[in-house]
Amino acid sequence: MATHGTSPREAPAAEPALAASGRRVFEVEMRGLEAVCARIDGAFSRACERILGAQGRVVCTGMGKSGHVARKIAATLASTGTPAFYMHPGEAGHGDLGMVTDADILLAVSYSGETDEILMLLPVLKRQGNAMLAMTGRPGSALAQAADVHLDISVPEEACPLHLAPTASTTAAMAMGDALAVALLEARGFTADDFARSHPAGALGRRLLLHIADVMHTGDDVPRVPADASLGEALLEMSRKRLGVTAVVDDAGRLLGLFTDGDLRRTLGDRRVDVHATAIGDVMTRDPVTIGSDALAVEAARLMETRKINALLVLDRDRRVVGALNVHDLLRARVV
Known part of the structure; x- marks a missing residue:
């Protein structure tokens, strides 16, 4: 009689291949991080200086997977002493752009650097006088060229074997956002007490604020x-x-x-x-x-x-x- 599915005896043979696939993802992403780390240079310092000199907030934006990364970067910045929020670029073109003041600074994340929803916002923001930072994997892209400071987050390859799903590239973008947040945190002299004040409901807040x-x-x-x-x-x-x-x-x-x-x-x-x-x-x-x-x-x-x-x-x-x-x-x- 035919049976459906994989028998328990076949599982051990499949496990090494699955584990090897998982390890390969880590290896690819670590190589990507090493490549991006080697490019932490003057552009990174200028990006930090722009944010430190801004009178307003950091407006993080991105579409798709880059949008998820941009949202996380905004949350990390806000919780470590740099006022920031996420703006969906699609919604921005239908009214949400009104949240952005001329004192704010834009941080746009797009690996291709050609995301239409972001590019259509640039003329409006340029006329308003907003400084622009970009994270892309293509220094020659339209977004990279339009930015006041460009952070190159290109990686040698994606961990996805089809080279389609953003994997190593989103990890690199996330790490670049963390690097910005930590560098700014240290430059501001942000302390554990400051962190606790923005996290009063968390365990750390209770430990640092409760007397x-x-x-x-x-x-x-x-x-x-x-x-x-x-x-x-x-x-x-x-x-x-x-x-x-x-x-x-x-x-x-x-x-x-x-x-x-x-x-x-x-x-x-x-x-x-x-x-x-x-x-x-x-x-x-x-x-x-x-x-x-x-x-x-x-x-x-x-x-x-x-x-x-x-x-x-x-x-x-x-x-x-x-x-x-x-x-x-x-x-x-x-x-x-």
Whole structure:
């Protein structure tokens, strides 16, 4: 009886050919990147200088696969300190060109350099006075010749064996866009804090923007007892506040010590104590690990992990207890 499809026994023979095909794509694209990297020269520097000197935004445009690349370049520029947006060249000719001001600079991506939808925009933008940058694979193309600065992204071959689907060429264009973004980032002195401000909803934003003051317990929610309180009173305070710790403070609210769940186990295990007669000042941990309210929440997470502790007291400059937090607070804030 005839069977359809490939039997499981035939799969291993096919796998080496598939893997070899995949490796060949990487090899072709790496050669393409090496070729483009060798052309990072004065034109690249001039393109960066044009963008740095622009008073407006970088308007990235391209059609088809080049349009996807241009959209990604715009997103990378915008998130690394260079205001940018993507404009579809087809829609631009039907009204979206109104988004472009005379202070903006155009970055057009077209491997052929002959994309009609882009070329038809050039006279309008030239009359408006916009500077133009182009990424093409043909230095003699109409787009390359019209540009103020041309970046040559030509590659020796496409990874597609039919030499039809943009593969190595789009990788090269993407890498050139990344190179521009990083060079501009460094030239602007863009920092991790700047990056976090444009990514407040992401994990990095939380790690770089969230401070201890944003997640700590304050006021009456902070467990604290005076030094002359009994161990039993301290345990009641810990139970009420549910942080697994209590601060021991003087009359001015300054920290004298700390008592934790771990201290309780050690106290009850090492000696027989009367929880009502024992003063908390006799069994507390003196000079505990603390943190300031202006520190980042991620610093608290790092400190807890390093010191193998589950909670921290937060002090002001005069060592007054102003807050407390534990690892669960950091988990809720998605810092860890």
